[in-house]
Structure formats: C-alpha cells, structure tokens
Amino acid sequence: MSRTPDLGTEPEFRVEVLQNPCLPPGGGQVHAIVNVSSRGPESVDPSVRACEVIIVDTSGSMYGEKIEAAGRAARAAVETLRDGVRFAVIGGSHEARMIYPRDERTVELDASTRAEALEALRGLEADGGTRMGVWLTRAARLFEGVDGIKHAILLTDGRNNEMFDSFEEVLRRFEGAFVCDCRGVGTDWDVEELRRIDSAFLGSGPDIIADPADMAADFRAMTRTSMSKTVADVALRLWTPKNSIVRYVKQVAPTVQDLTERGVERVPMARDYPTGSWGTENRDYHICVEVEPGAPGRRLRAGWVRVVLPGPTPEQDRIPASGNILAEWTADEDRTTGIHTRVAHYTGRVEMARAIQDGLAARRGGDEATATTRLGRAVELAHGAGDEETQRLLGRVVDVLDPSTGTVRLKPGVDKVDEMTLDIDSTRTVRTRPRMNGRVGDGTPGPV
Structure with a gap:
C-alpha cells in the first residue's frame, strides 16, 4: 500500500550482503545472505499511525477456563495499546461478531474507549463453530482505508471448519493487507492452518500457548512489539540483470518465510518482495540468482538489493539502504569451493x-x-x-x-x-x- 513518508519517525536502515562471489567457469548460481537491520527511536512518536484488531476465538470449544483467559488476554492487549491508535475487537466463531465497538469500525483509543473496551471484554461467551476465513475477512474490512501500521492478533483453540478452497481464497484475496500474529491455545488446533495464515499476513510465526494462564502475558508482549513498529509496508526490491532467473527469495531469520512468489514488478527489471512493518530489528534473507555463466576474470553485479519505502508512485519511493550481490568467475578452485x-x-x-x-x-x-x-x-x-x-x-x-x-x-x-x-x-x-x-x-x- 502506498504511504506518505514521515521522516521523523522512520527507522534508519542498513543492508549488508554476505556471500562468496567466486564462481567456477561455467557456474551461474549466486547465493547471498542479505542482512537488513533497522534502528528506530527509543520511544515511538505519538504521530505514528497504527491500527490493532484483536481476534478472539469464541467458539463452543473455548467454554470455561479458555474463554475466561481469552478475555483477560484481550484486556491485557487493550491495556498495552498506546493512546491515539485505532483498534477493534472481534469475537470469532462461525461468524465474526464485533465485541468492541459494536458496529463494524475501528475507534481511536483514549481513556474513554479503553474503559468501554475493557468492560465489553468481561463475560465473553463461547458458542458456535470455527470459521477463520470469516474472521480474517472482517478484520480486512476494518483495516480498509487505514494508513500506517496494521496489525492483528488471532487466537484459536481449534481447527478451521471452512472448506479448504474457501479458506485459501480468503488468504489469497487479503494476502499482505495487514500483519497477523497467530496463537493456538491447547493442543486441538492445527499448526499448518495457522502457519498458512502467518505466511499470508507476514506474521512472526505461529506459537502455542499450552497453559491458558500464560495467555495474557503473551498478548501483552505481542501488543508491545506491534506498538514498537514505526514504518509499514516496507519492501525488499531485487534488481537482476537481463537473462537472469531469481531462484528464490527467503526470509531466514528470525523465522523462515518463502517470499519467492510474492514479488511484484513495480519498476522495470526488478521485483518488490513484501516484508511488512519494521521498528528496531534485524532480519536475514537468502537470495539465489541464476546468471549467465562467464569466463575467468569476468565480474558482474548479479543483484541489486534495495530497501524500499513505497510512495504514491514509484518515482516517490524512498530507498534508505541498498547493497550489491556480486559474481566473479575464476579458475582458482580454492576461491570457488568455499561457501560463506x-x-x-x-x-x-x-x-x-x-x-x-x-x-x-x-x-x-x-x-x-x-x-x-x-x-x-x-x-x-x-x-x-x-x-x-x-x-x-x-x-x-x-x-x-x-x-x-x-x-x-x-x-x-x-x-x-x-x-x-x-x-x-x-x-x-x-x-x-x-x-x-x-x-x-x-x-x-x-x-x-
């Protein structure tokens, strides 16, 4: 999504390329680890726009201790949000019910709306089935028209009841529309289902909450991390030379995410790969590019990696950091056999x-x-x-x-x-x- 840069709140980015550029004669596959680091302000400026949607499973299987713990966890998240952000809470079953506010919208958090939300989260009731695609669809509608950081927390204790194709269509339709972190409480949910949600919405990796008593602390930590982000919709732009093939682009730290099929051509001869929202953090990407083989002594820029903060048009994009992936052909086996x-x-x-x-x-x-x-x-x-x-x-x-x-x-x-x-x-x-x-x-x- 296009955004207007706010230079006073954006983190400072750095790119470091780690590789052995040396290839044997006839070789063409270039590997590199691209480290992207960012350092933001110690405290997030109140002007940073953000929206948080909390999705709590309220299906029948959540009855008892789990639904009570879920209510406490959602309240902990609301308490952790900073004043001025927009937020909403959804109760998920076979439908997606607005817990706060009651109508389909987000509200700005202040002392009054915080108190109202905390009260609305008391006495949650568990009933109905589990249709996560419906939950995500409502969350996507809530985020429509919202600028800045868009983050959701999704909690469930069970497996999705929707048809596989219907669920996958929701993931495709709203892929990358917001960032979503998923949690499963207990052991009756499906890791792969939450992993698919996490992949589509660039989350930090699904996780298990074995004991409902731990739920509030985890929600508080997730919300604190979300509130530390200062810039949204950051892309990794990869330019490659003519007749080259991008074999893959994978985030490999802090979690493994295959971004290869997510690239879009925003400028000629390059593809932008989504990375979501950033604050102060460090991520590694493994990039593999196939280039035309060269003779000993030839040198080539096999890739140009740039961090991109998209503007309204490509001409208005900001490039705060970049790095080169290199290739150099040599007959010296000692130089070509070593892998970084x-x-x-x-x-x-x-x-x-x-x-x-x-x-x-x-x-x-x-x-x-x-x-x-x-x-x-x-x-x-x-x-x-x-x-x-x-x-x-x-x-x-x-x-x-x-x-x-x-x-x-x-x-x-x-x-x-x-x-x-x-x-x-x-x-x-x-x-x-x-x-x-x-x-x-x-x-x-x-x-x-």
Whole structure:
C-alpha cells in the first residue's frame, strides 16, 4: 500500500550482503545472505499511525477456563495499546461478531474507549463453530482505508471448519493487507492452518500457548512489539540483470518465510518482495540468482538489493539502504569451493525445518520408517549446527542413539505439546520467546 513518508519517525536502515562471489567457469548460481537491520527511536512518536484488531476465538470449544483467559488476554492487549491508535475487537466463531465497538469500525483509543473496551471484554461467551476465513475477512474490512501500521492478533483453540478452497481464497484475496500474529491455545488446533495464515499476513510465526494462564502475558508482549513498529509496508526490491532467473527469495531469520512468489514488478527489471512493518530489528534473507555463466576474470553485479519505502508512485519511493550481490568467475578452485558461513548456516536451517515437518507428518500418518529417517536427519543437522534447543525438543519425540549420524528411534508415546512445539519451532531461527516446559517466556531475544 502506498504511504506518505514521515521522516521523523522512520527507522534508519542498513543492508549488508554476505556471500562468496567466486564462481567456477561455467557456474551461474549466486547465493547471498542479505542482512537488513533497522534502528528506530527509543520511544515511538505519538504521530505514528497504527491500527490493532484483536481476534478472539469464541467458539463452543473455548467454554470455561479458555474463554475466561481469552478475555483477560484481550484486556491485557487493550491495556498495552498506546493512546491515539485505532483498534477493534472481534469475537470469532462461525461468524465474526464485533465485541468492541459494536458496529463494524475501528475507534481511536483514549481513556474513554479503553474503559468501554475493557468492560465489553468481561463475560465473553463461547458458542458456535470455527470459521477463520470469516474472521480474517472482517478484520480486512476494518483495516480498509487505514494508513500506517496494521496489525492483528488471532487466537484459536481449534481447527478451521471452512472448506479448504474457501479458506485459501480468503488468504489469497487479503494476502499482505495487514500483519497477523497467530496463537493456538491447547493442543486441538492445527499448526499448518495457522502457519498458512502467518505466511499470508507476514506474521512472526505461529506459537502455542499450552497453559491458558500464560495467555495474557503473551498478548501483552505481542501488543508491545506491534506498538514498537514505526514504518509499514516496507519492501525488499531485487534488481537482476537481463537473462537472469531469481531462484528464490527467503526470509531466514528470525523465522523462515518463502517470499519467492510474492514479488511484484513495480519498476522495470526488478521485483518488490513484501516484508511488512519494521521498528528496531534485524532480519536475514537468502537470495539465489541464476546468471549467465562467464569466463575467468569476468565480474558482474548479479543483484541489486534495495530497501524500499513505497510512495504514491514509484518515482516517490524512498530507498534508505541498498547493497550489491556480486559474481566473479575464476579458475582458482580454492576461491570457488568455499561457501560463506552464513549461507551454509541458513541452508542447513531450512533443510532442518523441512526434515522436522516431514518427519512429524509421517509420524502422524503412521509411516514410521519415513518419520525415523527424516527426524534422524533433523537430529544430525541440529547436532552439526550446535543447536542445543532444537536437539532438546527433538529429544522429546525421538530417542537419540547417535546424534552425529542421525541414528534415532521413535518414542512410543509423545506429549502433544512437545510435538506441536517442535513443529512450530522448526521455522524459528532466532528465538524471541524462550520456553520453559512448553510455556511462552517473557519475550527476551535469544539467538540460536
């Protein structure tokens, strides 16, 4: 969405390209890790426009402790919002009911509307089915015409009741219209469903709240993070030379998100890949470009990466930072065989995530041979990377006989929380929510 830059509130961006540019004669595949960092003001200026929509599952399965905890969590989120932002609260079942305000609109938060919302969130009732596409559609309507940061929190405890095609159509229609962070409470929801929502709306990765008592702290942390953002709709623009092919563009930290198919051509010979809203943070992207092979001694700019703050027209776009992806052909094997350590690290992380997801899916489907092989490969990769946290989580699903070779045996009985936590964490390469016994922590960052 086009935006008018507000130079006083935008973060300062930096781009660093990490790669080995050297290719052998005949080689054409160029890999690079593009690190994008931003540093914003210590406190967010009140002039930064933002809108928050809180979506709480109020279906029949939320009855009892969960619906009470959900009400407390939503109140914690409202209490954390800063004055001046716009907000609304939706109760989700087979329909999307406005909890606050009562009609379909957002309101500006002040002392009066905050008090009204807190009161409206007391005594929530659980009834009906679960149609997440309906919830997201109403949220998208609430965000229409809103400028600035657009963020939603979605909480559920169950599986979506909609037809698969209908749900996917909603995700396609509103893809990237706002940022949405998803949470599942308990163990009866589907990780892959929330992962699809997270991917479509550029979230920070779905997560599990095993104990409803932890819900309020997690909502407070998500809202605090949302309120720290200062610029929306940031894009990563990739220019590549004629006759080249972009093999992929993936966010690889803090979570894995494949952006390859999300690129749009806003200017000639380049594609803009959406990255959502930014505050003070650090993200890594793995870019692979196929260029025409060259002879020894030839040098080429294989890619030009720019951070873009879109204006009303391409001519009014702002480019606060950029970097070059290079290619250089040489017959020196010592220079061409080395893979940059960051490229190797994230290549392994993506493979490990796929191995974990494949292994868990095979285990659920009763294919023990495939589950053992794939989870064993994940153990081997985690051991090789020195990733103790993933090794610990894998150790709750398999008995590790030899981590260096990935020799494992499936555990006969696995706690559902442990299985879901492993699945969720497979795509998280920088942990921002440390866990203790499956519980969400306080939000203190901690690199893998």
